[in-house]
Amino acid sequence: MQITVRLQPEDFDVAAEQAALTRGRTDIGAVVTFTGICRGAESGEPIAALTLEHYPGMAEAEIARHVEEAKSRWPLLGVTVIHRYGRIAPGENIMMVATASSHREAAFAAADFLMDYLKTKAPFWKQVESKSGKAWVEAKGADDQAAARWNKPPGSEAAE
Amino acid sequence: MKLVYFAWVRERVGKAEEELAPPASVRTVADLMRWLSEQGEEYAHAFEQSKSIRAAIDKNHVRPDAAIAGAREIAFFPPMTGG
Numbered sequence: 117m118q119i120t121v122r123l124q125p126e127d128f129d130v131a132a133e134q135a136a137l138t139r140g141r142t143d144i145g146a147v148v149t150f151t152g153i154c155r156g157a158e159s160g161e162p163i164a165a166l167t168l169e170h171y172p173g174m175a176e177a178e179i180a181r182h183v184e185e186a187k188s189r190w191p192l193l194g195v196t197v198i199h200r201y202g203r204i205a206p207g208e209n210i211m212m213v214a215t216a217s218s219h220r221e222a223a224f225a226a227a228d229f230l231m232d233y234l235k236t237k238a239p240f241w242k243q244v245e246s247k248s249g250k251a252w253v254e255a256k257g258a259d260d261q262a263a264a265r266w267n268k269p270p271g272s273e274a275a276e
Numbered sequence: 277m278k279l280v281y282f283a284w285v286r287e288r289v290g291k292a293e294e295e296l297a298p299p300a301s302v303r304t305v306a307d308l309m310r311w312l313s314e315q316g317e318e319y320a321h322a323f324e325q326s327k328s329i330r331a332a333i334d335k336n337h338v339r340p341d342a343a344i345a346g347a348r349e350i351a352f353f354p355p356m357t358g359g
Contacts, residue, residue, distance in 0.1 A: 152359055168358065169282055169283055170358070171280070171282055171332070171335070171351060171353070173335050174332060174335035174336075174351070175358075177335055177336075178337075199358060199359075210359075211358070211359060231359060234358055234359045235356070235357075235358065235359035236355075236356060237337065237356065238356060238358045238359070239282065239332070239351075239353065239356055239358070240356055240357065240358025240359070241282060241283035241353065241354065241356065241357050241358070242357045242358070243283070252283050252284050252354065252357075253357040254355075254357070255354070255355030255356065255357050259359075
């Protein structure tokens with residue numbers, strides 16, 4: 117089980133990260149990657165940049181805790197989570213999750229689960245910079261609902 | 277104990293962290309928010325929407341009724357918006 121969790125101000129290369137996850141392995145049959153990218157507009161208003169603030173120490177610990185939880189729910193062979201902090205321009209990567217397994221179901225489900233939990237539990241805060249100034253992004257109720265659907269007993273997702 | 281603040285809580289309080297010694301009657305995270313909001317205008321402003329402020333004790337998420345006894349570091353922040 118190869119686990120990589122990194123927080124960094126600099127950008128990253130999704131293809132290189134995926135290659136690193138599967139290099140030299142023949143047991144992996146599926147990799148799902150999700151990449152969060154900075155949009156050029158929020159609510160119709162063009163933005164100059166996003167600034168991500170995080171809680172050093174806790175952010176790493178929360179991500180690691182949820183990777184462990186994903187490992188206990190699905191037969192994963194590797195997980196990579198990279199999350200940037202600092203100033204991010206439109207079009208740049210914000211974060212990525214990659215999950216590897218022998219079959220696609222576990223890889224898809226684990227990536228979905230990790231994203232829902234990172235959105236609502238990992239201590240990061242986005243601030244939008246635009247012509248009208250700087251504003252903190254408000255948390256969406258829809259993200260909490262998305263995370264709550266994983267509170268069902270393990271295994272019950274399989275029926276969906 | 278060390279208090280740390282993030283995002284708009286940090287901006288309203290006007291500092292990222294500080295050492296404070298609340299009185300013994302302050303037992304829970306909710307008590308601490310109430311006590312802090314009495315420590316000046318900036319704190320009153322930061323904690324006026326206390327229901328939308330989340331807390332962590334020693335880097336673990338906690339609910340408002342969590343006891344603060346023994347805590348080394350207590351963090352206050354808005355709901356998270358990463359990902």
